[in-house]
Amino acid sequence: MSSLERNGGLQKGDSGGDKFRLQLITWNVATSDPPVDISSLLHFDSPKATDFYVIGLQEVYSGPLRFMSDVLFDDPWSYVLMTALAPRRYVKVASIRMQGLLLLLFCKLEHLPFIRDIKTTYTRTGIFGYWGNKGGVSIRLSFYGHMLCFLNCHLAAHMKNAPDRVVEFEHITDKQSFSCEKAERILDHRLVFWFGDLNFRIQDHGMNFVRTCISNQNYSLLWSKDQLILMKQKEKLLQEFEEGLLDFQPTYKFDVNTDTYDSSTKKRKPAWTDRILWRLRPKQTGSKEKHGDRPDGSDVKQLEAEEYPLAIRQDLYTSNMEYSISDHKPVTAIFTLELKKMYTDPLVHLQAEGEWSADMDAMLLYSPLQSFPSSTWDWIGLYRVGFTSVSDYITYTWVKDDEVSINEDAIKVYVSKEEIPVRGGDCMLGYYSNTLQCIIGISEPFKVHESKVVIEEGLLHEKTISLDQIVANEHFHN
Incomplete structure (x- = not known):
């Protein structure tokens, strides 16, 4: 049972502040171009408007010619998302790309002046850390004074590499740093979202058992053998991250353009490789009277957390089976953030x-x-x-x-x-x-x-057309 369930709603207590809706999407697009219609992916039919869209993609096509073009112009995925969101008054606030890893953040126009201290960075882990086919890209920012960080990862593949995936995640969180006094590293942030193609698999269970559970929607029978859930039982860092129930069918691996799991000779076992987790910074222990005495500033952070509380609730965690352009299905999580604003006026x-x-x-x-x-x-x-x-x-x-x-x-x-x-x-x-x-x-x-x-040129153009019509009419009648 997650702490979300234990607390019965907003995690870590109700902040008594303003509420904001955050929609986070992760999708391994397997080098495919975006679909024409992404309205279902962005949940445009939802009765509640989203304040934030955070979209993490993996395996965006990065061939030499396309990649150079994307450096100069918006890549096809960014273009399609901006085109869909701009008419609804969303603005792309930040983005970062490392080869096939792409992270995009959009917000409602009204929030734009209250998103500050934006920083981005990346860490390579694949092919000896040089090429960048695996690793993590992140965006950190201050939202009404609260420090948030979004980390999109693509970790090592294959069943046997679960420990390596944990090592890669720990390496990314340890290595990435930002030139920000209040939150220099990922785990310094008040709220961290970790998502992407994390590549954790379902071990031990046989193929027939896994597929039968999926067909009967008995997903809970598979949770005990999910590698990420298993690794969380013994890895302290992973235990700090929350995840909603995996109450949707595994999102990998499908035959492209179908809803059929891998029918190739390899017949890869279905798995929840695509995940979204979050971490609300644990409360600091120790005396609050020694304000600022600790070199890491933890007392300052504790006092700030009490004066300006932040709470989070996950409202939805699901996959979207509608899209079949990739061998992965996109995964969406919708959250309610409730926080007390540290400032209400623009600068x-x-x-x-x-x-x-x-x-x-x-x-x-x-x-x-x-x-x-x-x-x-x-x-x-x-x-x-x-x-x-x-x-x-x-x-x-x-x-x-x-x-x-x-x-x-x-x-x-x-x-x-x-x-x-x-x-x-x-x-x-x-x-x-x-x-x-x-x-x-x-x-x-x-x-x-x-x-x-322009007005005069327009009038002259209209007069020219009218004159041409008169001449044409006279010629017709003659």
Whole structure:
């Protein structure tokens, strides 16, 4: 029985704060291109809107030509996901790729200024640690002040290598580090999600018994021989991670484009290779009166945890049998995070001043609402409403280079008319902090008017068409 069941809902107690919905997906896509329709994968038909999407893929095609193309442009999987999510006002906050391992994080636009201190890193473990066909990629961030880390792994394959998989996981968690004072390593984070193609198998049971249990949906008869469950019984680090019940059929290995388990001569035994686990940082022990005395800062973390509680509940843990482009099925977990926000205001307030069009230079105003580490590399981007990612700007202006004036209320920044789109549209402004590696303020949507030149060209075009029609009509009647 998991601690989730023991606590009867939100893990480690109710935080009494705001609730957020997190959807996490892991899928070994076996080098296939994405399906045309991914609405079922993203649970668009759910009555509750998702605040966060975190998508971890393994075995994304990384042939030399494709990989070089993906470095310059968005890879097909990122493109399809952004295209599906952007119209629903989700923005890609961060991503990291190591060969076939890809990790993407999307959030609702309204949360964007409250996701800070974003860092990414990776660790290779496959083929002597050089090629990167196995290993882990991670994204860490602060969400309303709470430190979260997402780790997508692809671990060693084959039945006999269960101990090696644990060693690889321990190596990844020990080796990965971030330039972040509050949470330098993965396990320093308040909440860690560990997921991916972890490659743990079902041992001892024979093929016929396993397939009969699956056919009869008696999954619980297989749990006692699942390698990850077995390894958790003796590995202290694994015991700190929670997992929901494996109450869905094993997700590996299928014949491609079917729901049939491996019918090749190898006839690999079905297994729950694709998993999603989480770890809420254990409470620190010891006196809280000696605030800050410990060199690891554990007393500070304990006091912070008590003042700003965080609770987690898993609402869904399942596979999606609809997709058959890979020999793995995707696995989804949906969580409710309940937390007390450490801050409720963005770092910067932004607004467009006056009327904007490509016919005249424009001005924008920004006001720091809190102190933050500003940099000469900070910039403000002009985005269309419905933009897909932080880098999906129309244009940008350097904050320091283009300052025009400063007063008590706001700082005015110049934007050249040459940078403003001539066809106009509904737009927004976003302040990007180079130090924090994220957008720390967004404006309300505003209208950029179509340029008079475009309007005049349009009228001239209409007149030309009308004249052509008159000439054509006269020619027809004659």
